[in-house]
Amino acid sequence: MIYLDHNATTPPSPAVIAAMLPVLSSLWANTSSQHGPGQQAKRVLSTARATVARVLGCKPVEVIFTSGATEANHMAVRGLLAASAPERKRVVFSSVEHAGQLRLARALADAGIQVDLMPVQADGTLDLAAAASLMGPDVALVSLMAANNETGVLMPMADIAELAHAAGALLHVDATQHIGKLPFHFADSGADAVSLSAHKFQGPKGIGALLLRQGLPFVPQTLGSQERGRRGGTENLAGVVGMATALELLGDVGLEATRQTQLRDALENGLTRALPETHIWGRQVPRLPGTSYLRFGQLSVDVVLQRLERLGVAASSGAACSSGGSEPSHVLTAMEVPADEALAAVRFSLGRTSTLADVNHLLQALPPMLAPLLHEERLTAP
Ligand code: PMP
Numbered sequence: 588m589i590y591l592d593h594n595a596t597t598p599p600s601p602a603v604i605a606a607m608l609p610v611l612s613s614l615w616a617n618t619s620s621q622h623g624p625g626q627q628a629k630r631v632l633s634t635a636r637a638t639v640a641r642v643l644g645c646k647p648v649e650v651i652f653t654s655g656a657t658e659a660n661h662m663a664v665r666g667l668l669a670a671s672a673p674e675r676k677r678v679v680f681s682s683v684e685h686a687g688q689l690r691l692a693r694a695l696a697d698a699g700i701q702v703d704l705m706p707v708q709a710d711g712t713l714d715l716a717a718a719a720s721l722m723g724p725d726v727a728l729v730s731l732m733a734a735n736n737e738t739g740v741l742m743p744m745a746d747i748a749e750l751a752h753a754a755g756a757l758l759h760v761d762a763t764q765h766i767g768k769l770p771f772h773f774a775d776s777g778a779d780a781v782s783l784s785a786h787k788f789q790g791p792k793g794i795g796a797l798l799l800r801q802g803l804p805f806v807p808q809t810l811g812s813q814e815r816g817r818r819g820g821t822e823n824l825a826g827v828v829g830m831a832t833a834l835e836l837l838g839d840v841g842l843e844a845t846r847q848t849q850l851r852d853a854l855e856n857g858l859t860r861a862l863p864e865t866h867i868w869g870r871q872v873p874r875l876p877g878t879s880y881l882r883f884g885q886l887s888v889d890v891v892l893q894r895l896e897r898l899g900v901a902a903s904s905g906a907a908c909s910s911g912g913s914e915p916s917h918v919l920t921a922m923e924v925p926a927d928e929a930l931a932a933v934r935f936s937l938g939r940t941s942t943l944a945d946v947n948h949l950l951q952a953l954p955p956m957l958a959p960l961l962h963e964e965r966l967t968a969p
Pocket of ligand 1: 594595654655656657658685687732734735736761763764784785786793795
């Protein structure tokens with residue numbers, strides 16, 4: 588199988604699994620226990636925390652382990668909002684946040700909290716002028732993704748940090764798609780809080796973290812003594828060790844980004860050459876290296892994915908969490924893409940295990956399968 592759905596999840600690296608197995612079999616003691624095995628587990632937790640902090644450019648005390656990015660996202664927004672001054676109770680999100688984060692936005696609004704959405708432009712980039720107009724002395728928090736999971740389009744983290752801070756608000760960044768694909772350094776990012784999820788960078792599923800700037804007022808959302816009282820619950824030590832190992836293995840992120848950009852460009856150039864009806868979203872703006880979000884004319888994504896399946900290629904119609912539905916993607920809708928075009932959206936996302944051979948196989952096999960369908964579409968077009 589050729590797996591081209593790395594934004595949904597990417598396979599764990601064998602070295603990550605090898606690092607986790609002895610933790611699962613031997614280091615199973617509770618890190619809060621006072622006995623020898625508990626204290627040994629606690630030391631391993633602390634070493635892994637130091638590794639995570641070193642790779643991500645923060646202090647070990649700023650790392651709060653969570654079950655993934657969804658939990659970190661919700662905890663950041665609810666925890667920072669609850670700790671904000673009474674005159675600051677508005678929250679600003681972007682209109683293209685992850686589905687889970689937009690559900691949180693809706694839940695906050697339903698609970699009577701004022702929520703605003705920063706719009707994007709037709710190319711998927713954030714509308715900075717509109718974002719600026721939404722800042723104000725009543726804003727507690729701005730929550731913005733670093734990179735969009737569907738289009739791969741990068742969001743202006745530094746500009747929004749400046750705007751938010753000038754208004755006296757905090758910035759939370761959902762860096763789930765960014766970390767591991769492009770260089771990242773918490774202290775230099777301008778963000779006050781950052782979410783990440785290990786399974787997007789060859790770590791295991793069910794583990795992630797919220798990086799929270801030291802000293803920031805924060806109301807814990809899951810009560811317990813662990814994680815300095817900021818997130819209760821016995822730690823997932825094997826997951827933590829797996830995540831730390833995955834981060835250590837990242838190595839030169841820039842070099843890998845260049846390799847994936849070349850592969851992605853080869854894929855896009857090949858497809859547009861063979862099938863001129865190919866339209867690629869966000870092609871002209873800064874994007875994640877391995878993400879290609881496109882449509883072949885207006886061929887339904889279901890038809891395209893069926894053909895890909897026959898070729899042994901796994902791709903997706905967008906976000907795994909919302910695919911399978913018949914609704915157009917909320918990201919494309921926010922970009923004002925008409926529904927019939929949005930329902931043709933296919934996402935290819937490359938990862939560390941992707942090769943030029945994968946791309947070449949796709950380029951050889953897919954166009955001959957789609958060309959007759961596109962020809963038919965042209966004949967029947969009004
Ligand atoms: N945010 C973004 C941008 C994502 O792409 C994802 C995963 N699809 C999440 C949050 C949620 O991550 P998790 O499923 O690990 O909680």
